[in-house]
Amino acid sequence: MTKSEPDPALLALFERIDRACGLGCDGYKQSCLRRRLAVRMRACGVSTYDEYAAVLDEDATEYGRLLEAITINVTKFYRNAETWGVLRDKVLPELWEARDGRVRCWSAGCASGEEPYTLSILLLDLARSSGTSADNARIDATDLDGAVLARAREALYRPTAFDEMPATLTKRYVTGSDSRTVVPEVKSLVRFQRHAVLRDPAPAPPSDLILCRHVVIYFDRPTQEQLFQRFVDALVPGGYLVLGKVETLVGDVRTQLVIEDTRERVYRRP
Numbered sequence: 001m002t003k004s005e006p007d008p009a010l011l012a013l014f015e016r017i018d019r020a021c022g023l024g025c026d027g028y029k030q031s032c033l034r035r036r037l038a039v040r041m042r043a044c045g046v047s048t049y050d051e052y053a054a055v056l057d058e059d060a061t062e063y064g065r066l067l068e069a070i071t072i073n074v075t076k077f078y079r080n081a082e083t084w085g086v087l088r089d090k091v092l093p094e095l096w097e098a099r100d101g102r103v104r105c106w107s108a109g110c111a112s113g114e115e116p117y118t119l120s121i122l123l124l125d126l127a128r129s130s131g132t133s134a135d136n137a138r139i140d141a142t143d144l145d146g147a148v149l150a151r152a153r154e155a156l157y158r159p160t161a162f163d164e165m166p167a168t169l170t171k172r173y174v175t176g177s178d179s180r181t182v183v184p185e186v187k188s189l190v191r192f193q194r195h196a197v198l199r200d201p202a203p204a205p206p207s208d209l210i211l212c213r214h215v216v217i218y219f220d221r222p223t224q225e226q227l228f229q230r231f232v233d234a235l236v237p238g239g240y241l242v243l244g245k246v247e248t249l250v251g252d253v254r255t256q257l258v259i260e261d262t263r264e265r266v267y268r269r270p
């Protein structure tokens, strides 16, 4: 079956899932989505889409297990250190100076919080080294999955979650031994919010920096193009979009952004 020959039972199931979770099933790469759906169907002992719909009707907690199977939540502090290097050495100092510390960031698809907390650590460190305060900086951290957001708010991590982070930063901003957490100042800059990136409006007001990494790869090309346009519209002039190593900017939106770092896929709205 392709997108041009839709199975009505599958379409009805997608609609049900979209209504309940805001996933936007139609925008995902279909083969991948159907593989993950099949995993949950097998786990529930059903073999048709209608039967699985009945399972969802009977047990709403199955939506959570389905979301977990569909969305990949893997993340780390300082994941892909080179990308953070560009943020630390170029993007954040420039924004900090231009906005006088009133930097507004959006981590879209933040999973369990490692990405927005890393950003917060870099902003705090910038404030520390420039003798200013980070009180006016803010990070909106959003994700579709309520279970990962609960873990993000709790902010308890295994020591290995910090493997990629420079030791000086871990020493300054992380506490605990077996189970570690970030210091309260790091948490204070971040606001977590449940948000379906293909459906919900961007956090207001517009952002100086949007970080969206390891999220867009799961969407089909037309959906990627629409999402990139939403990101551009959600940036202030002079604001940055950071996609990192994996995602590539596609579509007309490329004419609306200037590339600032090719390897780390850092773009700027003129």
Ligand SMILES: C[S@@+](CC[C@H](N)C(=O)[O-])C[C@H]1O[C@@H](n2cnc3c(N)ncnc32)[C@H](O)[C@@H]1O
Pocket (backbone or CB within 6 Å): 022, 023, 024, 071, 072, 073, 074, 075, 076, 079, 108, 109, 110, 111, 112, 115, 142, 143, 144, 145, 148, 195, 196, 197, 198, 212, 213, 214, 215
């Ligand atoms: C692999 S994690 C990326 C975490 C972090 N950005 C990083 O690069 O380490 C992908 C996240 O995107 C979220 N996600 C997937 N589809 C989404 C959607 N439609 N709306 C919002 N978040 C979504 C998942 O729940 C998951 O937490």
